[in-house]
Amino acid sequence: xxxxxxxxxxxxxxxxxxxxxxxxxxxxxxxxxxxxxxxxxxxxxxxxxxxxxxxxxxxxxxxxxxxxxxxxxxxxxxxx
Numbered sequence: 001x002x003x004x005x006x007x008x009x010x011x012x013x014x015x016x017x018x019x020x021x022x023x024x025x026x027x028x029x030x031x032x033x034x035x036x037x038x039x040x041x042x043x044x045x046x047x048x049x050x051x052x053x054x055x056x057x058x059x060x061x062x063x064x065x066x067x068x069x070x071x072x073x074x075x076x077x078x079x080x
Contacts, residue, residue, distance in 0.1 A: 022029045056062050
């Protein structure tokens with residue numbers, strides 16, 4: 001995928017911390033930022049996934065449908 005160029009601002013303390021770790025790890029700042037964004041978005045996706053399961057757990061109709069599906073699945077496994 002082709003990289004996209006963007007412009008942003010950071011608070012001074014965060015910029016200094018970023019520069020410090022980039023020097024210490026000998027890694028470009030953009031790679032640290034890329035990894036940080038990927039990790040954060042992964043965290044958000046996981047939280048979204050958890051919320052959807054919690055919501056589904058409270059939906060009686062959905063639970064009933066899932067239980068019926070499991071019964072059918074278990075029957076199919078027993079037939080093999």
